[in-house]
Amino acid sequence: MTADRGAQHPPAAGEGRPPAGAIAVQDRYADDFAWCYGCGRHNPAGLGLKTHWDGEGTVTRFRPRPEHMAVPGYVYGGLIASLIDCHSMATASLALYHRDGHRLGDPEPVPRCVTASLQVDYLRPTPLGPELVVRGRVVELGARKAVVESELYANGVLCARGRVVAVPAPPTMTGASPGQGEG
Numbered sequence: 228m229t230a231d232r233g234a235q236h237p238p239a240a241g242e243g244r245p246p247a248g249a250i251a252v253q254d255r256y257a258d259d260f261a262w263c264y265g266c267g268r269h270n271p272a273g274l275g276l277k278t279h280w281d282g283e284g285t286v287t288r289f290r291p292r293p294e295h296m297a298v299p300g301y302v303y304g305g306l307i308a309s310l311i312d313c314h315s316m317a318t319a320s321l322a323l324y325h326r327d328g329h330r331l332g333d334p335e336p337v338p339r340c341v342t343a344s345l346q347v348d349y350l351r352p353t354p355l356g357p358e359l360v361v362r363g364r365v366v367e368l369g370a371r372k373a374v375v376e377s378e379l380y381a382n383g384v385l386c387a388r389g390r391v392v393a394v395p396a397p398p399t400m401t402g403a404s405p406g407q408g409e410g
């Protein structure tokens with residue numbers, strides 16, 4: 228990991244924010260699959276993560292709040308894992324959607340993936356304060372899984388990297404309402 232020390236995110240087209248009203252992957256998940264704590268649009272207590280396609284790849288932006296602290300000044304690693312997880316699931320879902328010939332904005336819902344494996348390398352402490360930017364790419368897209376590598380930046384500095392295995396959510400996982408499964 229020595230080669231990563233001080234790594235800066237390369238300037239790239241699409242570095243700017245999505246235009247107002249741009250559709251996020253999470254806006255197009257089916258209702259039954261839109262409750263995730265990290266990125267479910269129906270979960271008012273969640274993080275509300277939104278992942279966009281910027282022409283080159285996927286990007287998710289999130290500014291941690293003070294309660295997301297590990298120690299004063301730095302972000303809690305579990306939050307970083309959540310950002311990488313939901314961003315990577317959205318990246319895998321969008322890759323499947325694109326493979327099926329769709330583009331965001333089409334009426335068909337974006338397929339949902341479930342996390343089979345989440346591996347995170349914390350390369351350096353992540354400062355609490357700046358907006359975090361996660362970028363991802365699909366490195367393997369098979370019949371039964373997608374493997375996504377995501378990188379998390381603060382102030383343009385690479386702080387964490389994830390490798391995530393995403394599996395299309397089996398149909399049997401649909402239909403649970405909030406509260407079901409408790410107790």
Ligand SMILES: CCCCCCCCCCCCCC(=O)SCCNC(=O)CCNC(=O)[C@H](O)C(C)(C)COP(=O)(O)OP(=O)(O)OC[C@H]1O[C@@H](n2cnc3c(N)ncnc32)[C@H](O)[C@@H]1OP(=O)(O)O
Nearest residue numbers: 260263316339340341342343344369371372392394396400
């Ligand atoms: C709580 C869960 C609710 C989910 C609700 C759904 C909505 C989504 C919400 C999302 C919210 C956001 C996200 C969350 O928070 S999701 C919450 C956290 N995730 C879970 O709870 C998932 C629990 N696990 C499972 O249900 C099953 O194990 C799954 C469905 C993941 C796979 O089942 P199964 O094993 O029967 O599938 P398969 O045999 O057809 O394998 C398919 C391919 O995957 C490969 N593979 C499998 N496992 C691993 C692994 N550990 N490492 C590496 N690779 C693995 C496997 O080799 C094969 O590849 P290939 O050999 O073809 O190349």
